[in-house]
Amino acid sequence: MAEYKGVMVHCEVAEGKLMAIATELLGCGRKLADELGDELHAVLTGSEVTGLAQEAIAFGADKVSVVDDLLLKDYQTDSYVSVMEKVAKQVMPQILLLGQTSVGRDLAPRLAFRLNTPDSLGCLELAIDPESKLMLQTKPVYGGNAQAIFTCESYPQIATVRSKAMSPLERDDSRQGEVIIIEAGLDPEAIRTKVLEKIVEEVEGIKLEDAEVVVSGGRGIGSAEGFKQLEELAKLLKGAVGASRPPCDNNWVPSGYQVGLTGKIIAPELYIAVALSGSSQHMTGCSSARTIVAINKDPEANIFREARFGVVGDWKKVFPAFADKVKELLAD
Numbered sequence: 001m002a003e004y005k006g007v008m009v010h011c012e013v014a015e016g017k018l019m020a021i022a023t024e025l026l027g028c029g030r031k032l033a034d035e036l037g038d039e040l041h042a043v044l045t046g047s048e049v050t051g052l053a054q055e056a057i058a059f060g061a062d063k064v065s066v067v068d069d070l071l072l073k074d075y076q077t078d079s080y081v082s083v084m085e086k087v088a089k090q091v092m093p094q095i096l097l098l099g100q101t102s103v104g105r106d107l108a109p110r111l112a113f114r115l116n117t118p119d120s121l122g123c124l125e126l127a128i129d130p131e132s133k134l135m136l137q138t139k140p141v142y143g144g145n146a147q148a149i150f151t152c153e154s155y156p157q158i159a160t161v162r163s164k165a166m167s168p169l170e171r172d173d174s175r176q177g178e179v180i181i182i183e184a185g186l187d188p189e190a191i192r193t194k195v196l197e198k199i200v201e202e203v204e205g206i207k208l209e210d211a212e213v214v215v216s217g218g219r220g221i222g223s224a225e226g227f228k229q230l231e232e233l234a235k236l237l238k239g240a241v242g243a244s245r246p247p248c249d250n251n252w253v254p255s256g257y258q259v260g261l262t263g264k265i266i267a268p269e270l271y272i273a274v275a276l277s278g279s280s281q282h283m284t285g286c287s288s289a290r291t292i293v294a295i296n297k298d299p300e301a302n303i304f305r306e307a308r309f310g311v312v313g314d315w316k317k318v319f320p321a322f323a324d325k326v327k328e329l330l331a332d
C-alpha cells in the first residue's frame with residue numbers, strides 16, 4: 001500500500017473546455033486529498049488539451065498529467081484505457097475518480113480490471129474514513145430505494161461520481177501547479193473501433209442540467225400534447241422541461257428529459273413537479289433542488305413529502321391557472 005498515494009481525477013473535455021463534471025471531481029478530489037494530507041493529480045486526455053492544464057490547477061489540482069494526441073480526439077475504449085492505465089501506473093494514486101458519464105462508465109470498469117482492483121459506479125458521496133483512511137463510497141442500491149456505503153481494500157480505489165453530486169471549488173487562477181507531459185505511445189492498429197459519424201443532439205433553449213428552473217411532468221400528463229403546456233411555462237421562466245420515466249418511455253418527450261436514478265441528476269433553484277408521484281428513483285435525480293413545488297391529484301402522493309409547496313388537484317385545471325399567475329407576476 002505504501003507506494004499508492006494521493007488522489008487522481010480524470011478530467012473530461014468537451015468542445016475545448018473542461019466539462020462541469022471535471023470541475024466537480026476536482027472539487028471533491030481536493031477535499032479527499034486534503035483529508036489524506038496528499039496531492040491531487042488531474043489527468044487530461046484528448047487532442048489539443050494541453051492548454052487546459054492551468055484550468056485544472058485553478059480548480060484545485062496540484063499536478064496535471066497531460067496526454068495530448070490526435071488519436072485521443074474522440075473517446076475510444078482501447079486508446080483511453082491504454083493511456084489511463086499508463087498514467088495510473090506512473091502516478092500510483094490511492095484513489096482514482098472518474099465521472100459517471102458515458103465515458104466514465106465505459107472506462108472505469110475496464111481500467112479497474114487492468115489495475116486488478118474493483119470499482120464503484122455512480123457514487124453520490126465520497127469521504128475518507130478517519131481510522132482506516134479508506135474511501136467511503138456512498139451509492140444508491142435496490143433501484144434507488146436505499147443508499148449503501150462501500151469501502152475497498154485494494155488500490156487504487158476507483159469510483160465514478162454522478163454529475164451535480166459534488167461542487168466545484170471557486171476558480172483561482174493564482175494557484176500554482178506542475179504540468180507533466182506524457183506521451184500516449186499508442187499503436188493505431190491496436191484501436192479496434194472507429195468513429196464513423198457524430199450526430200449532435202440539438203437542444204433548444206437551456207440544457208436541463210444547467211437550468212435554474214425545471215418544469216417536470218409525469219405519467220399523469222397523459223400525452224405529448226400535455227407537455228406543450230409545461231414547455232410554455234418553462235420558456236417563460238427561462239428554464240427547461242424535465243420528466244419522470246414513463247413520459248420518456250412513451251415517447252411523449254425525448255429520453256434526455258428523464259430525471260432520476262437512470263436519468264439526469266439536477267439541482268435547480270426551483271423544481272415544479274406536475275402529475276408525477278415522486279418515486280424514490282425519480283427523487284434521486286431532483287432532491288437537491290432548492291424548492292420543489294408539486295401539483296398532484298392524490299394527496300397521499302410521495303411528492304408532497306418532498307415538496308415545499310403543493311396543490312392537490314387535477315393538473316389540467318391547476319396548471320393553467322398557475323401559469324397565468326406566473327405570467328401576470330412576470331409582467332408586473
Ligand SMILES: Cc1cc2nc3c(=O)[nH]c(=O)nc-3n(C[C@H](O)[C@H](O)[C@H](O)COP(=O)(O)OP(=O)(O)OC[C@H]3O[C@@H](n4cnc5c(N)ncnc54)[C@H](O)[C@@H]3O)c2cc1C
Nearest residue numbers: 218219220244245260261262263275276277282297314315
Ligand atoms: C432501476 C429503476 C430505475 C428507474 N429510474 C427512474 C428514473 O431515472 N426516473 C424516474 O422518473 N423513474 C425511474 N424509475 C421508475 C420509477 O420507479 C417510477 O415508476 C416512475 O418514477 C413513476 O413515474 P410517475 O411518477 O410519472 O408515474 P406514477 O407513479 O404512475 O405517478 C403518476 C402520478 O400522477 C398523478 N396524476 C395522474 N393524473 C393526474 C392529473 N390529472 N392531475 C394531477 N395528478 C395526476 C397520480 O396521482 C400519480 O401520483 C426507475 C425504476 C427502476 C426499477
